[in-house]
Amino acid sequence: MGYIGNFVAISAFLPLPFAGYWLAKEIYAFSQTLGLTMMGGAFSWLFIIQAVLIGNLFLGANYYLWLGMGRISGAQPFQKYIKWLLIAVAACFMVWATPHSIIATVSEVRAMGGSTHPILTFLGVMSAKNTAVNILILSTYMSFLLYRRTGKEPTVTWAKAGNAAQLAIFTTAAAIVIFLGVYGYFVEATVRIKLSVPQVLSVLFTMVSVTIIDVLMYRKARSTSEVRWGTVPPISQYVLIFIAVTFTWLMGLMGYVRSGLRQHWHVYGVIRDTSPDAFTPTLGFATKIVSVTVLIFFALIGFVFWLASLHDKDDFAGGGGAHA
16 A cells, blocks of 8 residues: 555656746746746745755655565665665755755855855756756656566566666756756856756656656566565655655645735736735745644544544444444
């Protein structure tokens, strides 16, 4: 059940950054002022929280896949790649969570020569973050690919050519993503936003093409070991709960951003909201409301599971006149 749940979560999670970038592109196309308010104004620090949560989601999803590989005896040849995937995920996580402007004291601002760090500020702009999240997606997809291959051996004659083609596609996509990310530092903001589209398309093409090759290559694969279901370490269950809570909290926080961007407008810049309640809640207030909502949501889910568990108890199912 944990494997299926994590598979559904990853399948739904990987396209979400693409949808977010598309929305950001449309917002910038409609109003650059609205886009700057979102990414560099009042809501910018909420995107740092978003970055931390998304990075934790990637780490949690990858960690569960790596733990899952341990229940298959033929995982040893693939486990040597885990440390390199962890390095890639951690490095991209750090770039993704780096703010453009840092909260600092007066002495720290003077030492830096301004409100932005002379080196880290380059990691705080969207060129670096777009690149980091796309590499994160490629790394996570590779983890899933390794997990899927564990305990299987392809029987097709073109297996070596298929592996070489998949490696070439991965390498080309990573090169395109990194090149466009670096190129974004030398163009204006409107062009930089548009560069996210070919980055996304290259990653999407990679996932689709590599999946097609892998399905064809392992369609009649020979099983070299069996999956020992139920032998995954107990910490994996906490990882699944952590992923679920983080997902829900993240959706609530970013829903506040999407609605709060309108500020005192029904339609931004077109129809003004003149009612007395036309104001944007502060970040602290909105975060508390979303957090309480998430707690209530999971408390209700826990209550539903508790009710379901009563059916399996003897006092409930067989006690008194239950059978009568």
